[in-house]
Amino acid sequence: MKRQELMHSSCPIDRAISEVGDAWTFQILRDAMHGVTRFTDFSKRIGVASNILTARLQKLVAVGIFEIQEAALGNSREYVLTDKGRDLHIVLAALRQWGQSHLFEDDEVITRVVDTRTGRQPRPMTVTAEDGRELGPEDILVVQSRAADPIEAAAPVTGTSPRPKI
Template sequence: MVAKSNRTEVCVTAERWTDPNCPVARTVDLVGDRWSLLIVRDAMDGASAFTDFHQRLGIARNVLTDRLRRLTEYGILARDTAPSGKRQTYTLTDAGRDLFTVMLALRQWGERHAFTSGEEHSVLVDQRGEVVPELRAIDTTGTPLTSGTTRVQKAS
């Protein structure tokens, strides 16, 4: 089975989908483990070489190799040979860059719920150095959306 976005095709066999009709489940199947998300986070922060990811994450080499292979296979990362010809580099694809909003939502949830009041943590800022405002889901009229004001329309 090939899952298609308007920019990338992701090849995953039908047996590997946890819930074939649910976009959340498919996304979690592709990038839902902690190491994959942290690799994507670090790629967004400029990591590109195996050693960059290994040093930043302290991840076992075999686990990192597996996650980089999967993220490349799933179209989240692209693998290229460095100009020196001696190592591979990894860059985010369009699909990988599209995870920015997901990463922002996870970050902001963590800021609200994973730290005690007053506990220090990193802060995401824009190009001007301003703290990125809270992400808000809104409907077409600008009214805030919640799990109580939305519903899932199942595929037929």
């Protein structure tokens, strides 16, 4: 599927990739989650070319992930996360936890996040059923319906039935 076609896909993952699916965008979002708002600060921290940063920020504003606000001091602008943008926190947290678990050797330097109140790392994220069970890929069935329809009206997507448990 071509990148432009992703925004019209019925798959939420495809549509999410069409808005935030490249390394520069994830780095911008990561830094925004940690309080960076100014173009020059994004540029210094990420080390991306100005034209690429401009394009990514313009897209993030256009899709409603950032809004532009005038800075309190001076005549510069700030890129502030909207509620839609702040909701990406969970996505970045999941990527961070996956990376921590699978991409570092014990002797490597790593950045981590801690709870500001307790100083402890957050619990690992999981997909949890309504009854509290942790769900793995084998426990998930992909269904399809109109977004406004109740889940009970959804029909299974062909080829996505759960794997039998052994």
